Amino acid sequence: DTEVTQTPKHLVMGMTNKKSLKCEQHMGHRAMYWYKQKAKKPPELMFVYSYEKLSINESVPSRFSPECPNSSLLNLHLHALQPEDSALYLCASSLRGELSDTQYFGPGTRLTVL
Amino acid sequence: AQSVTQLDSQVPVFEEAPVELRCNYSSSVSVYLFWYVQYPNQGLQLLLKYLSGSTLVESINGFEAEFNKSQTSFHLRKPSVHISDTAEYFCAVSAGEYGNKLVFGAGTILRVKS
Numbered sequence: 688d689t690e691v692t693q694t695p696k697h698l699v700m701g702m703t704n705k706k707s708l709k710c711e712q713h714m715g716h717r718a719m720y721w722y723k724q725k726a727k728k729p730p731e732l733m734f735v736y737s738y739e740k741l742s743i744n745e746s747v748p749s750r751f752s753p754e755c756p757n758s759s760l761l762n763l764h765l766h767a768l769q770p771e772d773s774a775l776y777l778c779a780s781s782l783r784g785e786l787s788d789t790q791y792f793g794p795g796t797r798l799t800v801l
Numbered sequence: 802a803q804s805v806t807q808l809d810s811q812v813p814v815f816e817e818a819p820v821e822l823r824c825n826y827s828s829s830v831s832v833y834l835f836w837y838v839q840y841p842n843q844g845l846q847l848l849l850k851y852l853s854g855s856t857l858v859e860s861i862n863g864f865e866a867e868f869n870k871s872q873t874s875f876h877l878r879k880p881s882v883h884i885s886d887t888a889e890y891f892c893a894v895s896a897g898e899y900g901n902k903l904v905f906g907a908g909t910i911l912r913v914k915s
Contacts, residue, residue, distance in 0.1 A: 728908075
C-alpha cells in the first residue's frame with residue numbers, strides 16, 4: 688500500500704462551523720505533513736509531525752489545529768475560518784522526516800469557506 | 802527570499818517535441834532536489850529526485866533531470882512529449898537551512914498541443 692488517503696474530497700463550510708480533515712497512510716511512515724495550496728500557487732507547508740510529535744508549525748493561525756492520534760493518522764481541525772482560507776489542503780507522509788525523504792502526497796481536500 | 806526559482810510559468814509545446822523546464826535553487830549547503838507533477842484537481846506525484854551520486858537522474862516515463870552544482874540548477878527534460886504530459890510541474894528543494902522542510906518553486910504549467 689503506497690497511498691495517502693484524504694477525506695473528504697470536497698468541503699464547504701461557513702465561517703462559524705467546526706470541521707475536520709482526515710489523512711491516513713499505512714506505509715509505516717513516521718512523518719506526516721499538512722500543506723495549503725492556493726489556486727495557481729505552489730504548496731506551502733503548514734505543519735509537520737515527526738514520530739507523532741509536532742515538530743514544525745509554520746506560524747499558522749490558531750483556527751487551524753492539527754492532531755496526530757497515531758503514526759498512521761493525521762487530522763486538521765478547522766474552526767472560525769475565513770473566506771481566504773479556501774484552498775486545496777494536501778497531506779503528505781515520509782519515512783522518517785529526514786531531508787532526503789521522499790514525501791508522498793494525498794489527493795487533497797478542496798475547502799471552500801463561505 | 803525565494804530559494805527555488807522556476808523561470809517559466811507556462812511552457813507550450815507540440816506533441817513529440819522536446820521540452821526543458823528550468824529550475825534554479827539557492828543554497829550554501831548540501832541539497833536534495835525533487836521534481837513533482839500535479840495533474841488538474843489532484844495531489845502531487847514524485848517524478849524524480851536527486852540525493853547524491855550520478856548527476857543525471859531519470860524517471861520511468863521518459864523524463865530526466867541533471868543536477869548542476871556550479872550553476873545551481875536542476876532542469877527537467879523530455880526528448881518527446883505526449884498530450885498526457887500536460888500538467889503542472891514543481892521543482893522542490895530540501896535543505897537543513899530551510900528548517901528541515903520541502904520548499905517548492907512557483908511551478909511550470911506544461912501545455913502539450915496536438
